[in-house]
Amino acid sequence: MISFTITAANVDKWCGQAGSGEFDFGGHRRVLNANRFPLGSNRIMFAKPMAESIEIIPEEQWPDLISMKDRCHSWLHDRACDLPCKDQNGLGYCHGYGPVTCMEVMREVAGLPYVELSAESVAGRVTRWRNEGGDPEEDLQALVEHGACLASYMDKPHSISPSRWMDGWEENAKLHRAEEVYSQIAGDLWLIAGTCALRNIATSPWFDWWGHCISGSYRLKYDVKTKKIYRLDRNNWGMSWGENGYCWFEKGRGRSQGTPSGIVAVRVATPSEAA
């Protein structure tokens, strides 16, 4: 690992480098433990790049794998369909709701008891407890470093006043940390999101056309007639949205299409039994 400080002046020098240090670009200052500044990008990444961490499965192999997984009922959707759908209820914290839903799904996959986690305890740290949007990658970093506490620690649903929360919420959050995470903002993100679906890795994609972040890669389906593949994602807008909170997306970067503008993923959650 190398240490460096990225500024607008030296940004080209550090493109494509991994290391640790300070990020001071565009007036926004962040201290990072492990990061990567992807080529052709004007932002720094906290997590390991997905494309370098998982073997990408070419799209031509998807139809066979889709039918195999259909036969085995082994999609994330098969495991996590009983999990309650989160509802951000107008709060501008989709950047926290997506990654925290990933945590809940991966806990379910690991067989750990279901606990409702507070997305506010993650997104609030990122926005300094203001009700505003943010970068899901920063939420991922908060999830790794601090974790998410149980929703029951909050004084009321969607509360962003931690001074009113039950004592010990920060300690409780440490029980629910993301242990292994990935992120990706460049490259073929349709391919990466589909690969995660086939490999049962919970993702949180976001879409520039929507200005919104959700949770995803629950399932793929292949339409034999049109030869199109669709991906099942889940919004954070409650069960009444879409099909019980879920929605099928097709490939493309246009409005209502499913190629993400970026993805974060949680591969392993802290295996804590205690709530």
Added chain:
Amino acid sequence: MRFAQPFVTLRGESMSRSVNQKTAKYALYAVLAVLIYVGPPQRKSDVSPSPSGPADRVIAVYESLNQSVIEASVMSGSTVQAIDKAGKWRQYDKNKIPEAMKTILAPVVEKCGIPCVCMIQENAVIAACKFPNSDADLSVFVKKNGGF
């Protein structure tokens, strides 16, 4: 009144009681000697003796890096879902095994490698094997070793 001869060979020849008792005694000694030498018959298990009932927990240890689609699918397949519904499924990344489970799982990982699956009863491993390549094989392994 006697209704049958107690010691009669297949040919119908009657034998004296003392000869038969002697034969039975020698046979018993022979069986005892064999049992003492090789031990009682056991169900084949990789790690510990046979189970005496359903498992308390079924645990898989895997490596997240480059996990195959098949392995990930079996770890989320029908058998695992059934075990999970009973609250008995756990899967741990090899680098994130909880402290309390490390001593229990270490011999399993050493013997079976990664990925592997084992069945636990009262904090003891009752069966373990390399993680199966199909849902059917996992189901057979679990049923064969006492179910869950």
